[in-house]
Amino acid sequence: MNFKEVAKDILAALGGKDNINAAAHCATRLRLVLEDEGKVDQEKLDSMDVVKGTFSTGGQYQIIIGTGTVNEVYKELRKLTELSDMSTSDVKSAGAKKMNPLQRFVKMLSDIFVPIIPAIVAGGLLMGINNLLTAQDLFIEGQSIVEANPGMVDLAALINTFANAAFVFLPILIGFSATQRFGGNGYLGATLGMLMVHPDLLNGWNYGATLVSGEIPVWTIFGFEIEKIGYQGTVLPVLAASFILAKIETTLRKYVPAALDILLTPLLSIFVTGLLTFTVVGPLTRSAGNLLTDGLVWLYDSTGFVGGALFGLAYAPIVITGMHHSFIAVETQLLADIAKTGGSFIFVIAAMSNVAQGAATLAVFATSRDKKQKGTASAAGISALLGITEPAMFGINLKLRYPFIGAIVGAGVASAFVTLFKTKAIALGAAGIPGIISIRPDTILFYVIGMLISFAVAFIVTFILAKREVKKGQKVA
Missing domain, CATH: 3.30.1360.60 (Glucose permease domain IIB)
Structure with missing residues (x-):
């Protein structure tokens, strides 16, 4: 060449x-x-x-x-x-x-969360392994692997500890990444995250129960009471606090004399941000985060397979706009609060969409008479099945239009099915065939069936549409 x-x-x-x-x-x-x-x-x-x-x-x-x-x-x-x-x-x-401003906002979220995805994926997959060991009836009738092999009890406990670490200390990861993204010192951001999960604070996951009992510990300072509540597994509070920290730090550096900068800037940045976090920012954003999570769970539980179908139909068009990157923040919160949410349904919908895009592209491969297009479609289709859809979506399906229609139909039908059976992920990963290891063990079968439905429907619809294009005398490929 x-x-x-x-x-x-x-x-x-x-x-x-x-x-x-x-x-x-x-x-x-x-x-x-x-x-x-x-x-x-x-x-x-x-x-x-x-x-x-x-x-x-x-x-x-x-x-x-x-x-x-x-x-x-x-x-x-x-x-x-x-x-x-x-x-x-x-x-x-x-x-x-x-x-535009919306695109910049989505990119900002992507810049913050993409670097910490490996830690979240590792924790989630370890959680999946623990579930495989402790789930009854999954491999042995009436028992879990651990119950059948008592010597593995502590192994499961060890894995569970490793799995929870990334979510318990999530504010530290987000604090570092977000503060750095907002122009501040990442290590100060990590320190802020440590403040928010300090062992002296009430565990954030016990906040609801303690609120009911009225036994919330407080700091009493000059007559004012500040709740000693931790922010384990939260997203919005640390995002907002990191933004404030970065702005305070960068502002102070403009005015504090160079000789005192190393002493005063970190001190004032952490103290002021910490005070604002526990008095105003944290309580407000915690409530907002809970409302968001509860709202998504309610929507998922209430709309059932109809809502799943609509989300599946819309997912690929959302990817075109780039808005899907904003889902990372939502998924992180769903996974961090897994005891309440049961996992992430967004990951499962994304997998159905990706498999459908791959199937539609492979249908183009099967019907195309153009050698170059067949070569591109075969590679792009397999890539999409593995979770990477850009070559398939932008290189084939959107260009020809009818495969994209076939793909979103397949995604919609499959998403309705997996939603009907409450299929959820307990970790992030490759949203496609490899995503099986990220799925909650009791719903793996429905995930596999969902992928088969997605593939079959998308392939058949695209194949039929391709034949119609030929009958109209239009160039298929």
């Missing part, structure tokens, strides 16, 4: 070097910030063998090329555009300037 010629062709289709403000690449894609996406010659890009698909999201125009090849194309493209070498973070920052 002549990478220089490929780069020249791509550059010409993008509207020339003056239309490119920033460029970088990840493992498979060119990530570009364009001055005007309207100047892109989409047909020319689609006709190039090296281009496996394109899509626009988060202020970036992304071109799917493939592992290995993308590196070489990027090198030549950078020479032609005379742009300096950039990281994907640099391009994200450049792309963020083109976003």
Whole structure:
């Protein structure tokens, strides 16, 4: 392959070097910030063998090329555009300037929660292992594995302790990530999180019961009472407190003399933020967080399979807007409060949608007469089944339209089914076939059946729509 010629062709289709403000690449894609996406010659890009698909999201125009090849194309493209070498973070920052306020808010949540997902995933999966060991009738009739093997009791207890750690100390993780994202010192944010889960405070999960009994411990300062309540497993309180901490810290650094900065800025930042957290911010946001969680659980329990179907139909369109990143914060709260919520239904709906996108793309593979499209569809379809839908959704389904219709129909039907049987996840992970290990053990069977329904419906609907396109005399692929 002549990478220089490929780069020249791509550059010409993008509207020339003056239309490119920033460029970088990840493992498979060119990530570009364009001055005007309207100047892109989409047909020319689609006709190039090296281009496996394109899509626009988060202020970036992304071109799917493939592992290995993308590196070489990027090198030549950078020479032609005379742009300096950039990281994907640099391009994200450049792309963020083109976003509207809602898109920037969603990106902010994504920037905060994506770095801590591995910790949440690890805790959730360990929780799943513990459930496999302690769930009755799952492997042995009338017994759990632990009951059948008493020597494993402490092993289950050990795993349970490991699993709970990330959720008990969740404010520390969020405090570090959020404060850093808001422009403050991440370690001060972590310290704030430690304040919110300090052992001297009443455990946040016991707050409801203690509130009823009227035995809430307090600090009495100059006649004012401040409740000594912890914020274990919370999201909104630490997000709000981290924002305040970052703003106080950055403001103080402007006015505190350099000689005193290392002493006064951390001291005042933590003290003032801590005081505000326990008196105003924490109680208000705790109530707001509880209302949000209770509202979602009520909606899920009340609307039943109809609500699940509507959410399944809407999930893929939500992904197109990028709004699905905001679900990370909600899912984290659902998982942190798993005793009340039972887990996350959002993850399960996302998995049904992803499998449906993969099935629709594979239906295109089965009906297409275009060799390039068949090659792209096969790889993209398998990727979507494993939880990565961008190549399938943007490279095939949205471009042809009818596969996207087939996919959302499949997602809607499957989501209705899994909602009917209260299928929930106890961990985050790859929302697709590998997501089986993230599902609550007693609902794994329904999750698998849901994926089969999603695949079958999406594939059949897309196949039928493809045949109709052929009868109309339209080009299927």
